[in-house]
Amino acid sequence: MVPPALLPVRRPSRRTVLARAGTLAASAACGLLMAACGGTAGASLGAATGTASSPSSRAVAPATSNQATASGTSVASNASATTSTSAITSAASSSRPATTSSAAPAVNAGSKPGLTLQYYSQLNQRQTANQFYEKTVIQPFVQQHPNIAGVETIIASDNWDEKLTTLEAGGTPPDVVWEAYPETYMSHLILDVSSYVSRDKLDMAIYPKYAFEYDCTWRGKILGLPCQSGGSWPVTPYSRDVFQKAGVPEPPQTWGLPSWNYDSFVQAGKQLTQRKSDGTVSSYAISTIGAVYHVYYWALRYGGQWLSDDFTTITCDTPEVIQSLQDLVDLAIKHQIMPAPGKNPFQGNGQAQLQNGQLAMLVTAGGGTFIVSQVDAQGGNLGFTVHPTLPNSNGSWQDMDPNGLATGSKHLEEGWSFIRYLSDTPNWAVSRGNLPARSDHTAAWEKAVFGDVGAKARVQVYENSLSASAKLDPIGVLPNSTDMINKVITPAINQVFAGQAGAAATLQGLKPVLQAQVPKNLPD
DSSP: OOOGGGOOOOOOOOOHHHHIIIOOOETTTTTOOOTTSSSOSSSSBBBTTTTBBOSSSSOOOOTTTTOOOOOOOOOOEEETSEEEOOOHHTTTTSOOOOOOOOOSSOOOOOOSSSSEEEEEOOHHHOGGGGHHIIIIIIHHHHHOTTTTEEEEEEOOOSSSSHHHHHHHTTOOOOOOSSSSOOOHHHTTOOOOOHHHHHHTTOOOSSHHHHHHHHHHETTEOOOOOEEEEOBBBEEEEEEEEHHHHHTTOOOOOOTTTTTTHHHHHHHHHHHEEETTTTOOOEEEEEEOHHHIIIIIGGGGGGTTOSBBBOOOOOTTSSSSHHHHHHHHHHHHHSOOOSOTTOOSSSSOHHHHHTTTEEEEOOOOOOOGGGHHHHHTTTTTTTEEEOOOTTBBBOBBOEEEEEEETTTTTHHHHHHHHHHHHHSSHHHHHHHHOOSSSGGGHHHHHHHHHHHHGHHHHTTHHHHTTTTBBBOOOOGGTTTHHIIIIIIHHHHHHHHHHHSOOOOOHHHHHHHHHHTSSSSSSOOO
């Protein structure tokens, strides 16, 4: 049981910070519900019996009889479901068999003897439609592991760690946890899996260095293996039609081009931002790049950052951070090529606006990138381009989404076999639409997700974002970073966007407030 001291954990995950900042986009036009790292369930989820719940922003399915959860939300998958699978599942199965244990206690799963693993995660609508997640991810895994009857997916809440804490404190922990981040480890909700990695002689160099170390490790400990890349803005979808209408050449395909810098981005943006005869904007160059993006990525691209690398000192008042915020705000206020936070004049979400020609370029999480393949497959004209090359860094804003072992799991070896499977195949990324975490998986992923429109979509730009990924700000790792960003930083930066405060004075004023909230002794 989780010690009582852990029970007060009540903070949302990084995913929720980004959702509240406006990056959660429900795309009615393309049938997707996106979130910061790939989306959450937006369609009815059916249990193994085929029953389904009412559609909502967080789908709730009936819990199965052998599952105790905090809210009764679960999706049970086992080998008795529909047997057809996508081609990717058989072609990309692991070449390194995962270790399993035959001594684990049996759980009756109905049609197949053996234990049922429990997976704390979230599913997007692509995954839930036509049992795609089960066919692409679960069935191949169960077929490869005869001692495992199925995988029951417990749908996480917005307050990611709160529900997980409740499950573990109640003695009903899941076995595997998606988004096994350092914050979750510091709350004692997941385990250090370094010994498993060492035992299995796994090479962590197959993952992008900065993103893997930031999301999957803590002070030398490995917390999980990623099954996809995410990021709040890993690559930029754009509309060829808007570029052509404005007479602007197509944007670059190569990361880090000196010619695609802030100034040339602004110049192109002014041409791409179109106005009606009455002066109102009919299309913006790009959707809002708000405060959260500045915290996690933008300041770093100028050589500054919000928190020092040793996690002790707030450094948001440096000239580099001040200049970076000023340049970001200028996109909305001075150059008027993007809407300020909360000032978007168009209806619908960013994906719909990109399709409708109201945006030339879209700021979107990894889960929102799937719109490019879907629209192009239907005869549309979207593609991928790189981010502008900012003064000190030209990398992609990329994250990894790791799976780890839950504290208190009763099936550690079997859980580890599922983690290995998710990381050794592109199946999860195919089911979700997000880019895989490994470059050696991108070819299979591209074939399955983009089919014959990959070249048209310039999907290689997205695939190359893995090798182009750059540093993320250390502040995002702090256990209380969500409150710091939501309650302190975002309101202050939004005042700068509104013209009610200056960049320098705002950042200087934020420093002592944030410094008082930096934890003094982070756990090892």
